[in-house]
Amino acid sequence: MKRKRANSSNSGQALIITSLIITMLLLSTAYHIIEMKRNTTRNETTTNYIFTATRLNTINTMVSALADVSNGGERDVLTANLGKLALALRDHYYDTQCDLLFVPLDSSLYQDGIRMSWESGGSGISSACVSFLMNLSEFSTSYNSGYEANVTTTLTINGVYTGSGGQKGVNVTCSIYNEEEPALANGITLFYQDETEGQWIMVSSSNDLNVIDCGNGTYLMSFNVYAQNVLNVSAHVQDLRDIFVMANTTCTFI
Amino acid sequence: MRLFNDNKGQIRIIEAFFASILLLSSLTLIPSDTHVEDSNSQALRSTAQQTLTTLDNDGTLSRLIENRSWTALRKCVQSLLSPAVWFNLTIFDENMNPINQVPICNGGLISERVVATEYVCASSNRDYKIYVARLQLSVVS
Numbered sequence: 001m002k003r004k005r006a007n008s009s010n011s012g013q014a015l016i017i018t019s020l021i022i023t024m025l026l027l028s029t030a031y032h033i034i035e036m037k038r039n040t041t042r043n044e045t046t047t048n049y050i051f052t053a054t055r056l057n058t059i060n061t062m063v064s065a066l067a068d069v070s071n072g073g074e075r076d077v078l079t080a081n082l083g084k085l086a087l088a089l090r091d092h093y094y095d096t097q098c099d100l101l102f103v104p105l106d107s108s109l110y111q112d113g114i115r116m117s118w119e120s121g122g123s124g125i126s127s128a129c130v131s132f133l134m135n136l137s138e139f140s141t142s143y144n145s146g147y148e149a150n151v152t153t154t155l156t157i158n159g160v161y162t163g164s165g166g167q168k169g170v171n172v173t174c175s176i177y178n179e180e181e182p183a184l185a186n187g188i189t190l191f192y193q194d195e196t197e198g199q200w201i202m203v204s205s206s207n208d209l210n211v212i213d214c215g216n217g218t219y220l221m222s223f224n225v226y227a228q229n230v231l232n233v234s235a236h237v238q239d240l241r242d243i244f245v246m247a248n249t250t251c252t253f254i
Numbered sequence: 255m256r257l258f259n260d261n262k263g264q265i266r267i268i269e270a271f272f273a274s275i276l277l278l279s280s281l282t283l284i285p286s287d288t289h290v291e292d293s294n295s296q297a298l299r300s301t302a303q304q305t306l307t308t309l310d311n312d313g314t315l316s317r318l319i320e321n322r323s324w325t326a327l328r329k330c331v332q333s334l335l336s337p338a339v340w341f342n343l344t345i346f347d348e349n350m351n352p353i354n355q356v357p358i359c360n361g362g363l364i365s366e367r368v369v370a371t372e373y374v375c376a377s378s379n380r381d382y383k384i385y386v387a388r389l390q391l392s393v394v395s
Contacts, residue, residue, distance in 0.1 A: 016270035023274035045296065049303040053373055056310050060378040063313070068380045081382045085374075088348065088384045092374050241313075242379060 047136055047143050050098060054089060054134055055147065058100070061085050062151045063241050066114065066128040070153075070244040075112045078104055078128060097137040105129040120232070124247030127152035152179055153243040159233045159251035166226045170251060174219045174235050182217030184240055191234040194227030200234060229253075294393075295369050298339075302371035302389045305334045316377040319345055319385050324356045331389070332360055339393055340364045346386040353385075365392045 065078035086100040104113025115127040128151045136143040159172040172190065176183050188211070190203040203209050207223040214220065225231070234248040309315040309330060318327040331343055342359040344352055368390050375385045 013266075015267050019267065019270045020274055023271075023278060027278050045300055045303070049300075049307070049371075052307050053303075053310075056307060057374060057376040060310070060313060060316060060376040061382070063378040064376070064380060064382045067378075068382070071380065073380070077382075081376075084382070084384060085376050088374055088376075092372070092386070 046096070050093065050096065050136060051134065051143075051145055054098065054100060055149075057085055057089070058082070058102075058130070058132055058149055059151065062128045062130060062149060063243070066126060066151055066153075067242040067244075069114050069128075070116060070126040071242070075114050078113050078130070082130065095138065097135075099135040099137070101133040101135070103131045105131065118246045118248075120248035120250070122157055122247060122249040124155045124157075124237075124245045125152060126243050126245040150179065151243075153177070153183070153237075153239050153241070153245045154180070155235060155237050155245045155247045157233065157235045157247045157249050159231075159249055160254045161231055161251045162254055166228075167224065168227055168231065169224050170222065170231065170233065172221045172223075172233055172235065172251075174221065174237065176217045176219075176237060176239060176245075178239060178241070184213075184215075184217060185219065186238045186240050186242065188219060188221075188238075189236040190221060190223070191236070192223075192225055192227065193230075193232040193234070194225065195230060295367070298369040298391050298393065299371055301335070301339070302369060302391045303373075305331060306371065306373040306387060306389055308334060310373070310375055313378045315373075315387065316375050316385070317379070319353075319375065319387075320377055320379055320381075320383075322354075324354050324358050328358045328360070331358065335391070339391055341392075342390040344388045344390075346388065348384050348386075350386065363392060364394050368392045 061081050062078065065073075065081050068077050069075055082100075082102050082104075086102070089098045089100050092098070104110070106112065109115045109117070110127070110129055113128050113130045115125060115129070117123075117125040129148065131146070131148045133144065133146045154177040156175045156177075157172060159170055161168045161170045163169050170192070174185075174188060176185050190209070191200040192203060193200055203221075203223050203225075207225055209221065209223040212220040231251045232248055233251055234246060236244070236246045238244055306315070314330060315327075318324075318330065327343065331341055335341055340360060340363060342357065342363075343354075344358070345354045347353050369392070370388055370390045373387045373389070375387050377383045377385070
């Protein structure tokens with residue numbers, strides 16, 4: 001009888017201990033789930049921020065390099081500056097390793113990620129194109145994101161002239177685009193050529209130059225010149241990002 | 255006697271469950287409180303991150319840093335934040351030397367709980383440089 005009572009008591013204690021263990025397990029599981037949820041939210045926010053920030057910085061770097069190259073700088077500045085950026089990003093984040101890999105586009109149009117098509121024909125393009133792969137590594141997770149960034153300033157020009165003999169009135173329309181969106185110019189300089197293979201002459205106020213800024217990336221310009229029948233005009237444009245682009249066209253008689 | 259013993263065991267089990275529930279409820283208060291605190295910090299950090307990325311979205315941040323326009327930069331940050339938020343922006347060069355001689359902030363610190371976020375900022379002009387912007391935010395708790 002005594003043994004039975006002792007057994008009953010032990011059984012109760014065992015049940016109590018078991019219930020406590022189960023409760024602790026449930027408690028720790030619940031706590032773990034809460035922590036995981038919180039960490040996941042924090043990681044997602046931080047990861048999105050790093051991705052956004054890195055993307056903006058790569059675009060800024062490409063704009064800087066294109067502005068430099070289009071104004072006479074070396075083509076390899078794009079690769080050099082992106083290398084600097086990748087190094088700065090890798091060293092910066094203390095709890096995340098950010099590796100930025102990049103491949104400047106090499107094709108028939110692009111060399112070292114840079115394209116400058118300034119031939120005659122009414123349009124000019126200054127462009128940079130790079131493919132990026134971003135890898136973020138944390139303690140137990142890693143994220144990858146690949147994207148292609150393109151920075152392009154496009155200029156289109158067309159011109160018409162009126163008048164007979166040597167004196168001509170010329171109307172030129174210039175349109176500027178940044179990534180195919182209308183953009184404003186920081187400065188436009190016009191040149192004309194009064195004979196084929198002749199010297200380019202800058203249009204100035206002495207030519208009664210009149211410029212109308214339409215405010216939507218289109219500029220209407222008119223001026224007077226004394227020239228032969230063949231009249232080529234050239235526009236040299238610096239956009240608001242300091243990227244240079246030029247385009248030539250032959251004016252048509254109306 | 256057997257029945258009494260059984261009842262005693264059941265009561266102990268019930269007691270243990272009550273004790274467990276008490277323990278559970280008292281312990282859950284601790285992570286719950288921490289969670290609320292972290293949520294506030296997280297929201298503040300998110301605000302700081304959004305402010306910095308918005309500022310640099312059109313190259314404004316790098317341009318103002320290049321021009322050393324600290325007053326304009328302060329106004330830009332101020333316009334993006336609630337008046338109840340205290341901020342202090344510090345700009346560093348590549349070697350983490352502060353370059354803004356003038357404080358870019360909206361007054362004295364109002365709370366001990368400060369959240370800081372850093373942003374690597376590449377310049378978009380021809381003279382390429384990399385800066386680090388550190389934005390500290392705080393709200394009245």
